[in-house]
Amino acid sequence: MLIYRQRPPNEHETSLARLSKQMLSRYAREDQPLTLHVTDGDRAEPIELPAGAVTLLMDILGAMAAGQGVALIPEEGELTTVQAADLLHVSRPFLIKLLEEGRIPYRKVGKHRRIRMEDVMNYKRAIDRERESVLDELATDAQEQGMGYEQDE
Numbered sequence: 020m021l022i023y024r025q026r027p028p029n030e031h032e033t034s035l036a037r038l039s040k041q042m043l044s045r046y047a048r049e050d051q052p053l054t055l056h057v058t059d060g061d062r063a064e065p066i067e068l069p070a071g072a073v074t075l076l077m078d079i080l081g082a083m084a085a086g087q088g089v090a091l092i093p094e095e096g097e098l099t100t101v102q103a104a105d106l107l108h109v110s111r112p113f114l115i116k117l118l119e120e121g122r123i124p125y126r127k128v129g130k131h132r133r134i135r136m137e138d139v140m141n142y143k144r145a146i147d148r149e150r151e152s153v154l155d156e157l158a159t160d161a162q163e164q165g166m167g168y169e170q171d172e
Contacts, residue, residue, distance in 0.1 A: 025090040036083035097133040
């Protein structure tokens with residue numbers, strides 16, 4: 020399984036990613052392949068990229084331009100507990116607890132647990148929605164109690 024992880028870019032890479040995204044966005048069209056002409060020394064070749072790859076490349080460049088690292092994992096892929104914990108930004112023991120509580124499905128391969136990428140992302144989306152809901156409630160409570168948050172009239 021392909022798992023690629025790029026650490027956060029340095030200042031030069033961030034700047035280059037920002038410029039590359041701006042230039043690429045002039046040509047990228049939704050659901051359309053894109054032909055790039057790549058030049059390397061004396062050689063020049065056209066490369067046709069599928070529409071999905073263009074969209075993905077734009078997202079990668081956007082993340083890098085924002086100074087973020089990037090991880091690519093196939094959706095149908097399975098993760099180890101270390102990889103899943105990394106993706107969720109939790110410790111491995113905490114992830115194991117989630118698995119054993121049945122909050123994230125998994126299967127065993129010998130003694131090792133494997134978690135589908137889709138299940139990890141479903142858990143992440145559910146947690147993100149839950150956090151947003153709690154934050155909305157806190158903001159509403161703060162507005163109602165006049166704690167420095169004024170409602171727009």
